[in-house]
Amino acid sequence: VSAVWPRIIAHADMDAFYASIEQHDAPELRGRPVLVGPRSLRGVVLTASYEARPFGVGSAMPMARARRLCPQAVVVPPRFERYKQVSAQLMRALADFSARVEPLSLDEAFVDMSGSSHIFGDARSIGARLKAAIREATGGLTASVGVSASKYVAKVASSFAKPDGLTVVPPDEVRAWLAPQPISRLWGAGPKTQARLAEMGFATIGDVAGADPARLTAALGRIGVRFHALSRGEDVREVAASRTAKSLSCERTLERDIDSREEIERQLRKAADGVGRRLRKNRLLAGGVRVKLKTSAFRVLTRQQSLPAETQSSEVLYGTAAALLAAFDERGPFRLVGVCAYDLCSAAESTQLDLDVGDGARSRRLDAALDAVARRFGPGAVQRGSDAIGQSGIVGDVNLDFLNDDG
DNA sequence: TCTGGGGTCCTGATGCTT
């Protein structure tokens, strides 16, 4: 860290992660075009190996089209458990460099190296060492690494030279380096926003940097201000070591569209079971349930319901989801059914949260929770009144309820 | 061409509380 480098932030991004793992594990796939994705014709490509990309195949492309463009490609169904293993190797390797590692997904992460330059050298040698460590930890897989003084610029830098690239952008060169990049490199500007920016006459990040922020705000709202800052390389966000999940969902696109009530309920049951299992595994409770349906015409509909008491029970999730079906106007057919648990909290802290408040909405929730406990364990399990509310007996019974739910 | 699954964040409408 110096006057020139207020922070040193690296972004590591694995190259064609899933496809590279498949090629690593199955040597006969090396050197050949590989598509990782579902065998179903309704799916999309998750990752295309670098051998497949010259054919015009890329992530998120419909499988049917990818196979037409590159018929000789080998299609491999994804093995997420395996990818998680390799991801853990990657994150452990990064943790050797800094306590501040922020995973963004299975295959990429930020590393705050600000405190370590005296150990690992300047920005370029830090990047080179990261790449070498990743290669060694993952059995030879390559990553592209970007190093700069902010998260945003580090991320754009890592994507600049792929695969196996290393791009360092010193702080005093950030503005000039960003300026010629296309607006598609603006974090948060997807197809819709890019089109609007193009209409406004912006083609490069430099164009946005030179624009009047008021004009950006008028056209795009709050995100306009953020674009203006990012385009000038201003990004003060810290590398956050840990984040807690806010929702957890399970959704499936079906082999064929469905419209019978029984079939939809069967799919909801499967999804609710999946969500419940993961809630219990991660010791989380859900404060609400959301049902998602996608029509044959790709319209996405959602209905949600907050729960009287937090739960991790598949039964409660399913019951709530099934009841929500009545709130949809559309009758189908649907191509996707999903269940999402939101307002998550950890199972350990949940009871304290409930006991600790006395205002309107929450105290009604607490009342409902206590009713549930009383129904299940008998009226003696709950003592009401302001004096009784802090008693540990209530806490114990609520926890027991959830443990029993685990089966 | 025919469009996944896992998420996050934002916006606007609406209804409840204060």
Next chain:
DNA sequence: TCTGAAGCATCAGGACCC
């Protein structure tokens, strides 16, 4: 007791990311 406004929570939808 009535009324209005402000502030907040909830809900539905949409854009985006990997």
